[in-house]
Amino acid sequence: MTQNGAGFDDASCVLYYRALRDGVPSNARQIGYGVNKWPVSPALRDYFLRLYGVLFSDRMTEYDSAWDKDVRELIAWLASEYLQVPGLDESQVVLCHGTTEAISIACGFAARRGLVPVLPLPVYYAFEQSAIRSGLGSPVYYDPHGRHVGEMPPQTAAMLVDVAPNGVLGTWFRPPELMVGATAAGDQRAGYRHVLIDHVFSLPTFQPRDDFLAQLRGRVRAAPDHTVFLTPSKDFSLPGVRSGVMLTTNPDLVAHAQADRFERGYAVHGGIGPIAAGHLAIVLLSFTDRREFSAMLRRIRAAFTRTALPFPAEEEIRSILADGRESRSLFFRNLETLYECDFLSSVAGAETPAAGYSTFRWIEKDFGSPEIFTNWLNFVGRAGLKLNANYLFGADPAIWEEVYPERYGIRLNISVSAEEMSANLALLRSAL
DSSP: OOBOTTSSBOOHHHHHHHHHTTTOOTTOEESOOSSOOSOOOHHHHHHHHHHHHHHHHHSTTOSOOHHHHHHHHHHHHHHHHHHTOTTOOGGGEEEESSHHHHHHHHHHHHHHTTEEEEEESSOOHHHHHHHHHHTOOOOEEEOTTSOEESOBOTTOEEEEEEESSOTTTOSOOOOOOEEEOOOTTOOEEEOEEEEEEEEOOOOSBOSOHHHHHHHHHHHHHTOSSEEEEEOHHHHHTOGGGOOEEEEESOHHHHHHHHHHHHHHTSSOOTTHHHHHHHHHHHHHHHTSOGGGHHHHHHHHHHHHHHTTOOOOOHHHHHHHHHHHHHHHHHHHHHHHHHHTOTTEEOOTTOOSOOBSSEEEEEESSOOSSHHHHHHHHHHHHHTTEEOOBGGGSSSOHHHHHHHSTTOOEEEEEOOSOHHHHHHHHHHHHHHO
16 A cells, blocks of 8 residues: 555545546545535524524634633533433533544544454445554454454454444444453453444434434443544535534543543634534434423423523424424335335345435345455546445455455435435436
8 A cells, every 4th residue: 555645554344435436537426425415404504504603703713712611511411302311411422523523533543552443334435544553453343133254353342333324324332342362261252442423413313203202212221331423514514614513431432532632723613512502402402202302301401501502492492393394204205216216225234214314225136256346436527426435334345255255336425415315326227
């Protein structure tokens, strides 16, 4: 490999992206976007403008202030309600410029402790890119059933990455049970020293909401030493705000994050905390039972008032949630269209997304080899249709072959209009 400008080797999936897009026009049609394309709710946009109004009126002349601690306390309370983890406080809240930065911080922490990452496949590129830069050991990969390839070396400890639900497939993965290398007593089970739960999105929810929350909360409770990432941009189609939250039970990770922040930038952008708090509050309300809705709204509004932050009126909240239900209906229709598509098939164990805007399908065609598949993808891209293949989402073709033998697939975004979804599938069929 050739080192990049920062002095380390790029991950295989990063190199693959460059090869895949070589010669592809920037205006080519794309069907695998990594963001929610549904228009931002007008009521939500107006509310976030008010939040930034508070920031620009009171915080323009300060890097940080005592008010930031109050905002982190608000986030801790909201997260405690959402995740049902009692006792969270502001000292466990680390604000980041998006979850990509949070991943970088956490990987640096794990590398200093000699942990081996255990990654789902598919996975977001940053977990591997940050692992390489920080010097983390070679990953172990696992599929939706918890089956894994790779073995923990002796005398090592593991860090599980649980993307919940998976950011590409939109489904829950079963965490694997790992084996440590052979010893005099034989193979032994390996526990996880730390668990990273990357909660990419929670809306729109396709599962019954109680089932969704039970899955998420069960994963958090099952890991005494854990970190949870929250990503507001994925729920509300706001990637440009770069708001990420890291909640951790590990005080050493908090200390690492604070030192890392101090060296690189001293303080995060002042808008990250209020945006994260607003996001969490609206998500919490979206999961609140109708009989408890008014009481929860009063509690949230009182908490925001104590923190000197505005919160939408009830009619605005209902408008935001109604927009969310409309998007959910559209996404469901697009999923039905995919289920009826005779040249695409679901990943075993991940047939039905639990939430979000993203899904993934195998192409029912034998390409013969990863090289032939990649050449076809590039040809289609040069002709005007960008496809996001499985090799963009972690590992290398050899690992994919071990985890998913003789399979070739693409990511599909279900947040576009039904007409665009049908047109995209028609183009894909013609390219095959």
